[in-house]
Structure formats: structure tokens, C-alpha cells
Amino acid sequence: MPSVLIADEQDGRRSLLASSIERNGFNVTRISTLRQCEGTALATMPDVVLVDAIWTTGDALGSCSRMTSDPEFALKSRIVLLSNQSDEDHLIAATQAGISEVIQKPVDMNLLVTQLNKHATKAFVPPPAEIKSKGKSTGVFEVNVTADEPGWALPILKEVLDDATIDEEFVLKILDDLDLDGDDVEPDRVREILRAAFDRLIVGTDEDMSDTEDEDAEVRSARVSSKMIEAMEKRAKELEDEIAISLERLMVMPDEVAIITDETEYEKVDPNALNMTRLSLEMFEELLFELGLPGRIEDTTLLTQVQDAAQMASDALDALGRNKD
Incomplete structure (x- = not known):
């Protein structure tokens, strides 16, 4: 059953959202403060965190940004913001805070449930806004081919445009396309060759990719697609390893x-103070564990707080050392 955490300081609106979402098969946790929302979300990793945009105490976007800065949360959970603002600056700020979608108020419950299902299953949903990259634009898809330049927008392109790809044979083919013999090429012409090579690999030239393209063009296109797939798979593996290392450090x-x-x-x-602290934590841990058992507390929000407190007491005991004199 997909899990949704609802954060809204207004009790009536929070209860209405929760009851409507629960009827559609979601496991719902209700939260009344942003601070509690951050702590519970990072502790439980719900599929979706549904946050209201307007708070009298606290900043919703700042809270969302802190949650999405956690690597594990960013991997497992998504944030949906309910807002009555639709201007471009607000949507850009939401995107920069790591929010997956902004749904406008008044909320269409059918739309909300549909989108929650998409986010819970990690289906693709367009971000609230497209953040334009800084730098000049020439109206065409360009890339700086110097490997140590920071202008690389996509690490994948490094794999496609490596030395093994742009070899002598490939350059000779580009020279042939430009009607050059390959002798004493000027620097400007070299740049044209590299741009043509990029077009050949990623975009495709007009002649090669036209409706009348021949069999050789199809073979080249298939080879380039294979290289891009390899590059993307390699980059995905690198990102997976980086995330695993980051999570390992956190643990x-x-x-x-x-x-x-x-x-x-x-x-x-x-030492007596430490012993008293340890004994107190042991008592708190046992009490909170008993309170956290199913059926003891009906309020879901209070139950979550009790379970979190029990875990904190357990962690503190582990740090101090259990059963030591």
C-alpha cells in the first residue's frame, strides 16, 4: 500500500485530504508542523510527501529543500506541493527545492489521487518548471569538446565524444563530408569538423537523416545509438555507486x-550521571515501545511521534553502551 505524509497546519483541511486519500487505498500519516514533517519524512521515507505551500510558522520551500537534500529521501520519496500560486518564479523556486510537482488550489481530488499514484509508482512527471542553464546560447545544440572544461552539460557526452570515437578514421569521414583532403587544415576548419562530428553522433546531418537515407546511414545511426546506450548505462552505474557510498557514510x-x-x-x-542517564533511557525506551504497539494509540500522528522517540532512545542507548556499569 503506497504511503503518503500530509503536512498542513489547518486541521480541517488536513483531515479532509487524509480521508479522501485513504479511501483511494493510501496509507496516510497526518502532520501539523513543518519541523515534524521533516523529522517524520526522513525517518519513515514515505512514497509521497504532500505539503501545503502556506504556513504561518516556517517556510514550506525551505523545509522541502532540506528533505530533498538527503540522498536517501531524494531516492525513495517525492514531494507534491499544494499551492495557490502559479507564477513562473514560484514554480522555479519549487523546482529548485526538489519538489516533484505543484498542484494548484482549489484541489481537484480526482487529479490529486491520479498524480499521487504516479509519484508513488515513480512514474515520470514533468517538473514544475524548466530551469534554464546559465551561459550563452547560439540557437543550436553545442558542446565544448575540451574534456576538462566545466561547460559539459551532460556527463554522457564525455563518453560519446571520447578519443576512441573521434579517431583518425572518423575524422577522415568528416573531412570527406566537408570536401576536404585532410592536409594542413586551419583551426577554424578543425572546429567545424568537431561540430560536424557532434552532429553526426547526436543530432544527425540533414543528408544522413533525410527520408532518402541509405543503408550505410542506418548502420551508422544504429552504431551511435548503441554507444549512447552504453554511455548512459555506465553513467547510471557511476551514480548508483556514488549514492551507495553516500548512504554508507550516513549509516x-x-x-x-x-x-x-x-x-x-x-x-x-x-560515571553516576551516565549510569542514571542510561537507566532513564532504558525506562523510556521500554515505555515508548509499549505505547507504540498496534492498538495502544489511535492518533496516527501521535503514534508516529512515539515510535520516533522510541528509536531515538534506542540510538542513544547504543551510543552510550548498553548494560555497562
Whole structure:
């Protein structure tokens, strides 16, 4: 069952949304503050976080940005914003905050449920706005072919336009297309050759990609498509490895915990105080665990808070060390 976290400070509107969404087969958690929304979302990783845009306390876009900055959350969850603003600046700001979609108020419940299903299944949904890249535009699709330049918009193009692809044989073919013999080519002509090579790989020249293209053009097109697929698969694997490393770092727990001060660097703690803290946490953990059992608390929001508190107590005990004198 897909999970949705609803964050809205107005009780009536929150309850109306929750009941309507629950009737359509979603598991709904209700949240009344942005701070609680961030903590619960990062702890439970719901399929979709549904956030109202207007809050008397806090900034919805800032809260969404903090959630989407977490790599695991960005991978597992999506944010949908309910807003009565539709101007371009607002949509761009929402996109920059990592929001997957902005749905306008008043909300069409049929549309909302349809979009929630798309986001829950991780189907493609266009972002709220297209963010234009900075830099000059010449009206054509261009790329700087210097590998160490920061102007590369897509890392995939590095794989397509590598030395193995733009080899001597390939350049000779480009020279043939430009009616050149390959001797003493001027720098300007070299740039034209590289642009033509890019067109040949990515866009396709008018002659090769016309309705009357011959069998050789089809073979070349198929070969280029294969190279692009290889490059995309390689880049996807690299991104997967980067995400895995980032998540692994987040999961690393420190071996020991010490209190550090500016004056002495390390501050001694009374062992009796630590023991009292440990015993208190053990009692809190047991109590919160009992309260968090199914059927003990009917309020879903309160139940989530209790479960989070129980986990925090457990983590604190693990850091201090259990059953130590």
C-alpha cells in the first residue's frame, strides 16, 4: 500500500485530504508542523510527501529543500506541493527545492489521487518548471569538446565524444563530408569538423537523416545509438555507486561519544550521571515501545511521534553502551 505524509497546519483541511486519500487505498500519516514533517519524512521515507505551500510558522520551500537534500529521501520519496500560486518564479523556486510537482488550489481530488499514484509508482512527471542553464546560447545544440572544461552539460557526452570515437578514421569521414583532403587544415576548419562530428553522433546531418537515407546511414545511426546506450548505462552505474557510498557514510555510527568544550576540548562526565542517564533511557525506551504497539494509540500522528522517540532512545542507548556499569 503506497504511503503518503500530509503536512498542513489547518486541521480541517488536513483531515479532509487524509480521508479522501485513504479511501483511494493510501496509507496516510497526518502532520501539523513543518519541523515534524521533516523529522517524520526522513525517518519513515514515505512514497509521497504532500505539503501545503502556506504556513504561518516556517517556510514550506525551505523545509522541502532540506528533505530533498538527503540522498536517501531524494531516492525513495517525492514531494507534491499544494499551492495557490502559479507564477513562473514560484514554480522555479519549487523546482529548485526538489519538489516533484505543484498542484494548484482549489484541489481537484480526482487529479490529486491520479498524480499521487504516479509519484508513488515513480512514474515520470514533468517538473514544475524548466530551469534554464546559465551561459550563452547560439540557437543550436553545442558542446565544448575540451574534456576538462566545466561547460559539459551532460556527463554522457564525455563518453560519446571520447578519443576512441573521434579517431583518425572518423575524422577522415568528416573531412570527406566537408570536401576536404585532410592536409594542413586551419583551426577554424578543425572546429567545424568537431561540430560536424557532434552532429553526426547526436543530432544527425540533414543528408544522413533525410527520408532518402541509405543503408550505410542506418548502420551508422544504429552504431551511435548503441554507444549512447552504453554511455548512459555506465553513467547510471557511476551514480548508483556514488549514492551507495553516500548512504554508507550516513549509516556509520561513532565508536565512542565524548562531550567537547571550547576551553578543555574534553569534559569529564560523572560515571553516576551516565549510569542514571542510561537507566532513564532504558525506562523510556521500554515505555515508548509499549505505547507504540498496534492498538495502544489511535492518533496516527501521535503514534508516529512515539515510535520516533522510541528509536531515538534506542540510538542513544547504543551510543552510550548498553548494560555497562
